Amino acid sequence: MRTLILLLIFIGLTRPNTDSKNKKSGTSYNKLAFSDEFDIAGRPDDQKWHYQVIPPNNGSWHNDELQHYTDKEDNSHVSDGTLKIKAIKEQYSYNGSTKEYTSVRLNTKFAFTYGRVEVRAKLPGTAGTWPAIWTLGTNINETGNYFGDQYGSVGWPLCGEIDIMEQTGWDKNSTISHFHWGDLNTEVYNDEGGEIAVVNASSEYHIYSMEWNSDSIKTYVDDTLVHEFQNGSNKPFNHEHYLILNLAIGGNLGGNVPVNFTEDIFEIDYVRIYQ
Secondary structure, X not given: OHHHHHHHHHHHHHOOOHHHOOOOOOOOOOOEEEEEOOOOOEXXXXXXXXXXXXXXXXXXXXXXXXXXXXXXOOOEEEEOOEEEEEXXXXXXXXXXXXXXXXXXXXXXXXXXXXXXXXXXXXXXXXXXXXXXEEEEEHHHOOOOOOXXXXXXXXXXXXXOEEEEEEOOOOOOOEEEEEEEEEOOOOOOEEEEEEEEEOOXXXXXXXXXXXXXXXXXXXXXEOOEEEEEEEOOOOXXXXXXXXXXXXXXXXXXXXXXXXXXXXXXXXXXXXXXXXO
């Protein structure tokens, strides 16, 4: 009996702690380094989020997007435990540039290298909307971003871009995960990615996540792998990135916007970054 008890104690002491270990990659991400549960009503927490509102492309946004991003509470607010990012059809001018739609682009005021990102979200269902959960290298120094040139100024794509989740404006039954980067040795542009069916993305919440280390970057919807990217020393994914939440209208992945479009919402339940 005493031998059995000792054996059970030994098994208990040597059993791995799966609660604090990422079950898919085996990498431990047990420290919650950044989070927002969106449990305080009103504007997003300005200690955590930065509104990026200055158009970086001669009064417009890249990718032929049709909106201006604003810091108006009409376009983003927290209520009933979720963040609502709302795209609205309305004429809006910024520094002499007028657009027919408004929306929001939020940067985290948190830079990180490696870890696990989880965003539980419900996506807009209207054609022409282009929601995204993604990261950029902090050394991009893009006009109006939070970090400026604090980490450098290499521009895009040498900064690296990780699209954890994007959804096109013409296919609301699937989502995309994609990687864009410039080779650090040759500066040649590269991209790769994957796609997954998510037939109820606009009516149900799903967890869009990323696991990132020096060897690989894996993206998931819920627990299903979307794409595995092989990291390396010649790729710009071994330095600080920051997370972005935005809802674009039209553009390369938004496509045609219906003439009767009035508004739609990208709803986020929580954002968590573990390291």
